[in-house]
Amino acid sequence: MDAPTPPADEQPGDGRRETPAERLDRNWNEILQELRVTQTGIQILTGFLLTVPFQQRFADLTADQRRIYLTLLVLASVTTGLLVAPVSLHRWLFRRGAKSTLVTEADRLMRVGLVFLAVVVSGVVLLVFDVVTTRPVALGVAGGLFALLVAGWFVMPGILARKTRRIPPQPIAPQPIAPPGWSAVQHEPDPATRPSDETVG
Secondary structure, three states: OOOOOOOHHHOOOOOOOOOHHHHHHHHHHHHHHHHHHHHHHHHHHHHHHHHHHHOHHHHHOOHHHHHHHHHHHHHHHHHHHHHHHHHHHHHHOOOOOOHHHHHHHHHHHHHHHHHHHHHHHHHHHHHHHHHHOOHHHHHHHHHHHHHHHHHHHHHHHHHHHHHOOOOOOOOOOOOOOOOOOEOOOOOOEOOOOOOOHHHOO
16 A cells, blocks of 8 residues: 655655744644635625525515525524634734734634534525425526535545645754854855955055
8 A cells, every 4th residue: 555645845855944933923824824815705605695585586585485585594694703713813813922823723613613504505496496406406506506515625635634744844954153264165264254365464
């Protein structure tokens, strides 16, 4: 059985040398990029759900459809809160030396938020198809979409994570301290500071 392949961005010799603080800063920046994508999606869905009661056909919804709608509205609001929570954490933990805690908790909140987001996306499709077509068709389409989201967002990343092993970041090699007038790289007198022949004697 082949050994797990280390991630490309963490393989030894890739040129990346980071201090713990630099690594945490990079992790936080990556989380912010992911938050921008997910927040845009949930904002669109929440905005759509908030406008539904003001449509003329809202009065035609059945009691079941209205319950589905209200449930989705609550779930969308919870999802929005989960995906905005890392920003609030950053504000409260700002300048407290807790970047490691911030990155860890933001990662957990995003994982939970993605679960809720998958449910909301599938639920919105369920509601729309239930209004336009029939309940069996709506359940089939929404169930298939939910299965696809679970496979793409959770199952496949989990499989890939197990196939790769995390390599500890390579420490930064300490730079040699050279005496005055000597080059730290060549271990020779620095020409810029070495006395010239004209000044000798």
